[in-house]
Amino acid sequence: MGAKTFEVTDFQNQVLQSSEPVLVDFWAEWCGPCKMIGPLVDQIAEEYTGKMRVGKLDADAYPEVLMQYNIMGIPTLILFKDGQPVERVTGYQPKDRITAKLVPHLA
Numbered sequence: 001m002g003a004k005t006f007e008v009t010d011f012q013n014q015v016l017q018s019s020e021p022v023l024v025d026f027w028a029e030w031c032g033p034c035k036m037i038g039p040l041v042d043q044i045a046e047e048y049t050g051k052m053r054v055g056k057l058d059a060d061a062y063p064e065v066l067m068q069y070n071i072m073g074i075p076t077l078i079l080f081k082d083g084q085p086v087e088r089v090t091g092y093q094p095k096d097r098i099t100a101k102l103v104p105h106l107a
Contacts, residue, residue, distance in 0.1 A: 002041070002042030002043075002045055002046065002054075003042075003046070004042070004045035004046050004049055004054065005025075005041065005042060005045045005054045005055065005056055006053065006054075006055050006056070007055065007056055007057075007058075008024060008055040008056060008057040008062075011057070011062065011065050014055060015055065015080050015083075016080065016083040017083065018053060018080070018083075020051075020052060020053055021051070021052040021053070021079055021080065021081045021086075021105060021106060022052060022053045022054070022055055022079070022080045023041075023044065023045075023052055023053070023054045023055070023077060023078070023079050023080075023102065024054075024055050024056075024057050024077070024078050024079075024080065025037070025038070025041045025054070025055070025056045025057065025075060025077055026057050026059050026065075026066060026071055026074050026075060026076045026077070026078070027056055027057070027058065027059060027074055027075050028058060028059045028060050028074055029058075029060070031059075031074050031075065033074075033075055033091060033092040034074055034075040036092050037075045037077075037092050037093070040094075040095045040098065041054060041056070041077070042054075043095060044095065044098065044099060044102070047099075048102075048106065051106045052079070052102070052106055059071070059074050069085060071090075072090075073090055073091065075090075075091065075092065076088065076089070076090045076091075077089040077090075077098065079101075079102055079105055081105055086105050087101050087102060087105055089101055
């Protein structure tokens with residue numbers, strides 16, 4: 001986990017009730033593509049400090065959250081704003097493609 005990311009352990013309070021946008025990285029220890037996208041997520045967290053928070057949620061520990069948001073594969077990144085999912089990136093994507101989808105929601 002990067003210096004600017006946090007572990008999501010209380011989805012309701014840390015994500016849904018956050019006053020600023022939260023990007024959640026749904027990942028698992030055994031997932032190869034999750035390990036590939038992890039450093040990109042850390043870079044995004046660093047670059048967008050103050051505009052959004054970035055959390056990592058262990059998919060194996062919170063299967064009910066994955067079911068709630070219909071997450072069929074990981075890695076999946078979901079940007080939550082005002083408690084609602086506003087953008088989703090599934091699978092490994094280059095960093096510029098990820099940020100292109102996120103930035104319009106951060107204004």
